[in-house]
Amino acid sequence: MRMPGTRFQSGDMVMGRWPGSSLFYEVKVLSYDAKIQLYTVIYKDGTELELREVDMKSPTGFKPSHRSRSRSRSPSRRRSRSRSPARTTRRSSSRTTSGTFATETSAARKEPKMKEVLEIRLSPVARPVENNGHNKHENKKNDTADKVNENPAEAEQEKKILESRYNLRRRKDDGDAKPAEQTEEKEAEQKPAAATAPITTELEFGGRLGVSCMMLFLPVAVLGLMVVCSQEDASLMSPPSLPALDSLLDPHVFGMVVLWFLFQALLYVLPVGKVVEGIPLKNGEWLKYRMNILHAFVLTVATLGAAVHQGMDLSYIHSHFLQLAVSSLLFSVLLSVYLYVRSRWAPQDQLAPRGNSGSVIYDFFMGSELNPRIKGFDLKYFCELRPGLMGWLVINAAMALAEMKLHNLDYPSPAMILVNCFHLFYVLDAYWHEEAVLGYMDTTHAGFGFMLVFGDLMWVPFTFSLQSYYLVHHPNHLSLPCIVGIVTLNVIGFCIFRKANSQKNAFRRNPSDPTLSHLKTIPTATGKTLLVSGLWGLVRHPNYLGDLIMALAWSLPCGFTHILPYFYVIYLTTLLVHREARDEAQCRRKYGSVWDDYCREVRYRIIPRVY
Numbered sequence: 001m002r003m004p005g006t007r008f009q010s011g012d013m014v015m016g017r018w019p020g021s022s023l024f025y026e027v028k029v030l031s032y033d034a035k036i037q038l039y040t041v042i043y044k045d046g047t048e049l050e051l052r053e054v055d056m057k058s059p060t061g062f063k064p065s066h067r068s069r070s071r072s073r074s075p076s077r078r079r080s081r082s083r084s085p086a087r088t089t090r091r092s093s094s095r096t097t098s099g100t101f102a103t104e105t106s107a108a109r110k111e112p113k114m115k116e117v118l119e120i121r122l123s124p125v126a127r128p129v130e131n132n133g134h135n136k137h138e139n140k141k142n143d144t145a146d147k148v149n150e151n152p153a154e155a156e157q158e159k160k161i162l163e164s165r166y167n168l169r170r171r172k173d174d175g176d177a178k179p180a181e182q183t184e185e186k187e188a189e190q191k192p193a194a195a196t197a198p199i200t201t202e203l204e205f206g207g208r209l210g211v212s213c214m215m216l217f218l219p220v221a222v223l224g225l226m227v228v229c230s231q232e233d234a235s236l237m238s239p240p241s242l243p244a245l246d247s248l249l250d251p252h253v254f255g256m257v258v259l260w261f262l263f264q265a266l267l268y269v270l271p272v273g274k275v276v277e278g279i280p281l282k283n284g285e286w287l288k289y290r291m292n293i294l295h296a297f298v299l300t301v302a303t304l305g306a307a308v309h310q311g312m313d314l315s316y317i318h319s320h321f322l323q324l325a326v327s328s329l330l331f332s333v334l335l336s337v338y339l340y341v342r343s344r345w346a347p348q349d350q351l352a353p354r355g356n357s358g359s360v361i362y363d364f365f366m367g368s369e370l371n372p373r374i375k376g377f378d379l380k381y382f383c384e385l386r387p388g389l390m391g392w393l394v395i396n397a398a399m400a401l402a403e404m405k406l407h408n409l410d411y412p413s414p415a416m417i418l419v420n421c422f423h424l425f426y427v428l429d430a431y432w433h434e435e436a437v438l439g440y441m442d443t444t445h446a447g448f449g450f451m452l453v454f455g456d457l458m459w460v461p462f463t464f465s466l467q468s469y470y471l472v473h474h475p476n477h478l479s480l481p482c483i484v485g486i487v488t489l490n491v492i493g494f495c496i497f498r499k500a501n502s503q504k505n506a507f508r509r510n511p512s513d514p515t516l517s518h519l520k521t522i523p524t525a526t527g528k529t530l531l532v533s534g535l536w537g538l539v540r541h542p543n544y545l546g547d548l549i550m551a552l553a554w555s556l557p558c559g560f561t562h563i564l565p566y567f568y569v570i571y572l573t574t575l576l577v578h579r580e581a582r583d584e585a586q587c588r589r590k591y592g593s594v595w596d597d598y599c600r601e602v603r604y605r606i607i608p609r610v611y
């Protein structure tokens with residue numbers, strides 16, 4: 001069928017870029033959508049994807065890559081059962097030009113002096129840019145990874161394969177210096193997405209209507225839960241006694257919220273802690289992030305401790321809890337408006353793939369700009385871990401004080417201590433692994449809009465602390481066996497959560513890490529490998545499983561009288577099930593049929609043998 005006005009026609013065999021990489025595979029053009037200016041193409045393994053014209057090339061001019069031969073000898077690839085495009089091309093590479101992936105650009109071929117093969121190299125989740133002990137150690141560890149392998153030749157071969165997969169880099173000098181002669185065409189190869197951002201066509205959360213309802217409903221839900229929680233009968237069925245509306249917005253309280261935000265911002269910009277690079281952006285740039293959250297935490301505790309010592313009454317937080325939440329909501333709305341307005345002027349290549357629909361309301365909710373920054377101050381990264389998570393801990397501490405005050409106790413109750421300790425431990429774990437957050441979905445893919453701003457600044461501190469707020473008004477006696485049982489459950493959940501996240505992060509940083517050599521993997525066409533044994537062989541999201549077990553352990557100290565303290569478990573289950581489905585769709589698009597192989601191997605999503 002002719003497709004007028006397009007460079008490629010339906011049925012044409014062309015070379016298509018594999019998303020996120022610089023590898024080209026033979027693909028067949030199926031159709032062209034003029035509205036979104038995308039071609040639908042099919043790879044040899046049956047994966048269908050949408051590609052832009054700039055990511056497609058005519059097959060003439062591509063020649064077999066040398067590395068494709070060395071790849072075919074790889075023992076690990078011989079073991080593979082994958083039907084990825086890479087495997088298809090690998091098999092045909094020794095015989096024919098067509099179907100072979102090309103890492104040599106036509107520019108490089110035209111210019112014999114250069115003789116540079118663009119090399120695909122492994123890129124870690126986060127790269128330290130400051131030389132310090134920790135990173136030296138890490139690098140050494142990575143070196144040994146290859147040395148301690150049982151078969152050095154195989155290890156060397158494996159390393160070459162892994163190194164040949166990511167990031168464009170010149171092989172000739174293997175250095176960071178720019179090529180002496182870089183043609184325009186080559187430059188375009190390296191910065192393919194700089195020009196336009198894809199339009200978001202698949203709207204999540206029920207589209208415009210859905211997100212509008214969420215924006216109205218979620219803040220009301222948070223305030224409603226807080227009101228019910230403070231009532232003697234904390235039943236969701238009993239009508240809450242509503243506070244006077246004009247008492248909710250207190251300028252003094254709003255000032256305190258702004259002050260808290262600014263104080264945390266000040267700690268964020270302190271020039272202490274190492275600076276690391278996050279994952280590469282679409283335009284090839286690497287953003288730098290300062291890792292000083294533990295310093296910030298210690299300074300926050302010291303400052304609050306000093307303030308309490310000077311007579312500050314932390315239980316003010318308990319008595320003004322609703323006003324604090326309303327002020328945080330107002331602050332979140334103002335910040336979201338600022339973010340939306342500035343995103344209108346953001347360069348195209350800095351827009352988030354999910355927040356560029358053209359609908360004001362939808363993009364406002366999802367967030368248009370991926371990494372909004374004010375002179376290096378990364379607003380998304382800052383908000384994800386600091387004001388909200390630290391605020392949550394301060395609220396918990398305030399609730400423990402309020403409980404002691406209200407019930408004339410010398411110490412908080414065991415239930416309150418458990419809840420406080422579990423939450424503190426969870427947040428400290430996140431802070432200890434601060435760098436890992438750079439690789440999480442929200443940091444890498446999500447725009448920064450109302451959903452995350454509200455999530456970070458209102459939802460996290462005011463719903464995650466509902467258990468301690470509940471305990472102030474609803475004491476619950478815990479027997480020693482109950483305490484032991486709950487602590488054990490939390491420890492089990494934490495071990496699964498931490499081990500799964502650490503394993504995946506370490507594996508993504510260095511797939512030949514010797515501590516992970518016992519794990520089975522499946523290679524994919526993008527060069528990345530998927531873990532299929534250990535915790536990652538049990539379910540597809542063991543980290544979610546661990547998180548959910550911990551969530552249950554946090555609710556149990558509140559007893560079984562009301563469902564309200566179980567709100568966190570219900571929220572997390574809903575969020576993680578939705579996230580799992582979203583990630584699943586994303587991985588299927590990214591990994592093609594290998595993902596189906598993986599799903600056959602690892603059958604359950606979050607709960608073994610159930611779901």
Ligand SMILES: NC(=O)C1=CN([C@@H]2O[C@H](COP(=O)(O)OP(=O)(O)OC[C@H]3O[C@@H](n4cnc5c(N)ncnc54)[C@H](OP(=O)(O)O)[C@@H]3O)[C@@H](O)[C@H]2O)C=CC1
Pocket residue numbers: 439440441442497501504507508528529530531532536540541543544547572575579583586587
């Ligand atoms: N308390 C809370 O409110 C919340 C907590 N969380 C927690 O945050 C953490 C991060 O969650 P999130 O970012 O959603 O998801 P994950 O950290 O699980 O990341 C998913 C990504 O991991 C990679 N991956 C998937 N399967 C495999 C495999 N078998 N082997 C190797 N890599 C694989 C894929 O990316 P790729 O292949 O591209 O590397 C996939 O896109 C979780 O522990 C979660 O529980 C999350 C949301 C809310």
Ligand SMILES: CC(C)CCC[C@@H](C)[C@H]1CC=C2C3=C(CC[C@@]21C)[C@@]1(C)CC[C@H](O)C(C)(C)[C@@H]1CC3
Pocket residue numbers: 218384385426427429430437440442451452454455456459460
């Ligand atoms: C209903 C909403 C408005 C949804 C908001 C979602 C957000 C509250 C969550 C999205 C992902 C999150 C993560 C954490 C906190 C909750 C939000 C922001 C996290 C920082 C908690 C601590 C963990 O150790 C973590 C793994 C670092 C979490 C990362 C994801």
